Amino acid sequence: xxxxxxxxxxTKRYGDLTAVDDLxxxxxxxxxxxxxxxxxxxxTTTMRILTTLLRPTAGEARxxxxxxxxxxxxxxxxxxxxxxxxxxxEDMKVWEYLDFFAACxxxxxxxxxxxxxxxxxxxxxxxxxxxxxxxxxxxMKQRLCLARTLAHDPQVLILDxxxxxxxxxxxxxxxxxxxxxxxxxKTIFFSSHILSEVAEICTSIGIIDNGRLVASxxxxxxxxxxxxHRLIEVRYLAGGEWDESGIRRRLTTEIGVLSVVTSESAxxxxxxxxxxxxxxxxxxxxxxxxxxxxxxxxxAFGEVSGDxxxxxxxxxxxxxx
Amino acid sequence: xxxxxxxPNPTLPEPRPGSRLGxxxxxxxxxxxxxxxxxxxxxxxxxxxYLFFLSAVVTLVYLAFASSGSPTGGGARTAGKGLFAAxxxxxxxxxxxxxxxxxxxxxxxxxERQTFDLLRTTLLSAESFVLGKLFSALSYxxxxxxxxxxxxxxxxxxxxxxxxxxxxxxxxxxxxxxTYAMFGLWCSxxxxxxxxxxxxxxxxTLFVTFGLPLVLFxxxxxISSLSVGMAGxxxxxxxxxxxxxLVLAATNLPATLVVSEIFFLEQNTLLGFNHFIGSxxxxxxxxWPLFLLFHAVAAVALFAxxxxxxxxxxxx
Numbered sequence: 001x002x003x004x005x006x007x008x009x010x011t012k013r014y015g016d017l018t019a020v021d022d023l024x025x026x027x028x029x030x031x032x033x034x035x036x037x038x039x040x041x042x043x044t045t046t047m048r049i050l051t052t053l054l055r056p057t058a059g060e061a062r063x064x065x066x067x068x069x070x071x072x073x074x075x076x077x078x079x080x081x082x083x084x085x086x087x088x089x090e091d092m093k094v095w096e097y098l099d100f101f102a103a104c105x106x107x108x109x110x111x112x113x114x115x116x117x118x119x120x121x122x123x124x125x126x127x128x129x130x131x132x133x134x135x136x137x138x139x140m141k142q143r144l145c146l147a148r149t150l151a152h153d154p155q156v157l158i159l160d161x162x163x164x165x166x167x168x169x170x171x172x173x174x175x176x177x178x179x180x181x182x183x184x185x186k187t188i189f190f191s192s193h194i195l196s197e198v199a200e201i202c203t204s205i206g207i208i209d210n211g212r213l214v215a216s217x218x219x220x221x222x223x224x225x226x227x228x229h230r231l232i233e234v235r236y237l238a239g240g241e242w243d244e245s246g247i248r249r250r251l252t253t254e255i256g257v258l259s260v261v262t263s264e265s266a267x268x269x270x271x272x273x274x275x276x277x278x279x280x281x282x283x284x285x286x287x288x289x290x291x292x293x294x295x296x297x298x299x300a301f302g303e304v305s306g307d308x309x310x311x312x313x314x315x316x317x318x319x320x321x
Numbered sequence: 322x323x324x325x326x327x328x329p330n331p332t333l334p335e336p337r338p339g340s341r342l343g344x345x346x347x348x349x350x351x352x353x354x355x356x357x358x359x360x361x362x363x364x365x366x367x368x369x370x371y372l373f374f375l376s377a378v379v380t381l382v383y384l385a386f387a388s389s390g391s392p393t394g395g396g397a398r399t400a401g402k403g404l405f406a407a408x409x410x411x412x413x414x415x416x417x418x419x420x421x422x423x424x425x426x427x428x429x430x431x432x433e434r435q436t437f438d439l440l441r442t443t444l445l446s447a448e449s450f451v452l453g454k455l456f457s458a459l460s461y462x463x464x465x466x467x468x469x470x471x472x473x474x475x476x477x478x479x480x481x482x483x484x485x486x487x488x489x490x491x492x493x494x495x496x497x498x499x500t501y502a503m504f505g506l507w508c509s510x511x512x513x514x515x516x517x518x519x520x521x522x523x524x525x526t527l528f529v530t531f532g533l534p535l536v537l538f539x540x541x542x543x544i545s546s547l548s549v550g551m552a553g554x555x556x557x558x559x560x561x562x563x564x565x566x567l568v569l570a571a572t573n574l575p576a577t578l579v580v581s582e583i584f585f586l587e588q589n590t591l592l593g594f595n596h597f598i599g600s601x602x603x604x605x606x607x608x609w610p611l612f613l614l615f616h617a618v619a620a621v622a623l624f625a626x627x628x629x630x631x632x633x634x635x636x637x
Contacts (some may be wrong), residue, residue, distance in 0.1 A: 008456060035443055048438075051438075051442050052440065052441075053438055053441060062382070073444065077444055077445065079442065081439075083438055083439070086435050086436070086438075087434035087435035087436045088434075088436070089353070089357065089434070089436065090357070091339075091356075091360055091361075092356070092357060096353070096356060098348055100353045101439070101443060103347070103349035103352070104349050104444060105444050109347065146437070151612075175439055271410065
């Protein structure tokens with residue numbers, strides 16, 4: 001599939017501080033790309049470069065084949081941008097807000113009225129058409145801003161923390177809206193702190209830390225790459241003949257057991273531990289049989305499925321040494 | 322690396338050639354600003370208060386003249402002149418201080434409101450943005466200037482005011498309004514906050530309107546006294562001082578209005594007259610054409626600088 005967003009050695013420095021360091025990335029058309037990383041990692045800087053608001057110190061960024069440096073107008077034509085913090089105009093009605101931005105995108109006045117109704121219906125604000133923007137709730141303003149980004153029917157949406165500051169209900173509505181946009185074929189490049197939401201709607205992710213892209217790829221590939229081995233959790237009856245250190249020693253004698261994590265270091269309740277295992281299901285069943293055969297009082301034995309949070313923690317832990 | 326696609330957007334209209342005038346008239350920024358400004362009672366209350374204030378000033382001026390002389394003939398003409406001058410003074414105050422105050426927050430306010438970035442990622446050009454801000458500010462100032470013309474025209478009933486004087490004064494005021502408003506916009510684009518932009522704008526207009534003439538007047542007196550003291554003022558020196566004075570007057574709205582009026586009333590000329598210093602002949606020109614030239618050039622230069630500042634891609 002062809003890349004619609006391409007970052008090539010993208011770097012942004014502010015004096016001695018390197019906000020974005022040699023970023024290389026290609027995002028396919030139609031992808032929902034989750035850009036995750038801690039605060040100050042360089043997410044917003046990257047997005048501002050992509051939206052032509054910032055000039056990179058080095059490297060290149062292209063959107064739909066257009067350079068953000070040499071063809072900013074062409075880039076603006078194909079992107080819709082929603083910043084993490086944005087203001088609204090006072091004394092402006094909802095339809096006037098959209099009408100204004102549609103006019104800024106050269107949409108003819110004759111087609112704007114119908115388009116505004118469609119956009120408001122899409123973001124479920126049809127009943128607020130004549131309300132003043134300042135009277136809308138935070139969630140409604142976010143959806144209105146999203147509708148604004150769609151005024152010129154862009155191919156790429158760049159959304160900086162679109163669910164930030166929203167209550168759970170508004171967050172769900174925003175997530176559903178992004179799903180809807182995904183089915184409309186939009187390429188969505190968005191940042192978020194809420195990893196569970198990123199995992200739910202993303203087709204691919206990129207993890208940025210200290211300005212460097214530490215991992216990126218399709219969601220399922222990332223999961224596979226990060227955790228090539230299996231994580232097994234064992235719960236046993238505590239207080240018997242076998243204590244944690246004994247079980248740990250017993251496990252480490254087994255082929256396929258890579259490392260054992262105690263309950264304390266894994267943040268598990270007493271009577272639990274986890275181990276990394278690279279064997280198949282048959283070997284795992286055999287291991288369970290051996291543990292029971294040795295008299296270990298096993299209460300539960302199963303594989304822990306990794307989530308995006310694990311991926312994020314592992315990647316950022318590795319890069320931070 | 323994945324192959325890069327070329328994606329012509331099928332739905333977005335291309336810029337329409339030949340609709341430049343229409344685009345100017347329907348500038349989105351102007352439409353938005355006027356919608357907000359003229360909505361509700363606020364704009365009309367301000368307009369009513371302004372006209373009430375102007376009427377009070379005119380009434381006071383008339384009463385002052387009426388109580389001190391004959392209400393007919395020469396006295397009426399003097400009252401007409403006074404009334405005309407009073408309205409002009411209010412209009413000058415409007416364009417020198419109120420117009421720039423409108424524009425001083427126009428661009429910095431967008432930054433403070435966090436709407437500037439939203440606009441910069443649209444297809445709205447920096448020129449359209451600046452023109453939109455200028456038109457919206459000027460339209461209200463022009464409205465205030467134009468609605469005062471009927472009150473100003475009472476001077477016609479009293480005599481002492483010609484149509485030429487009225488037209489010339491209004492043209493000078495309206496042109497100056499553009500330059501001063503552009504100065505406010507430039508400050509707004511350059512400064513980070515509206516407060517700083519407003520202070521810089523008012524300081525600048527105050528200096529150009531009152532400070533600069535004061536400095537130059539003082540300098541002229543010093544030069545004149547030095548010249549006279551040292552060797553007497555020769556015709557060339559006098560010519561230099563006269564021309565310098567006229568050029569300097571052309572930089573300043575009140576000075577241009579006053580000097581052009583003097584030329585018109587005392588020499589009965591709009592453009593200039595011959596002045597003799599002994600046998601030395603000088604063509605003294607009325608400052609208003611130079612004023613229009615200066616202000617047009619300044620407005621264009623400020624427009625270009627503002628557009629460049631708005632277009633500038635941020636580094637922070």
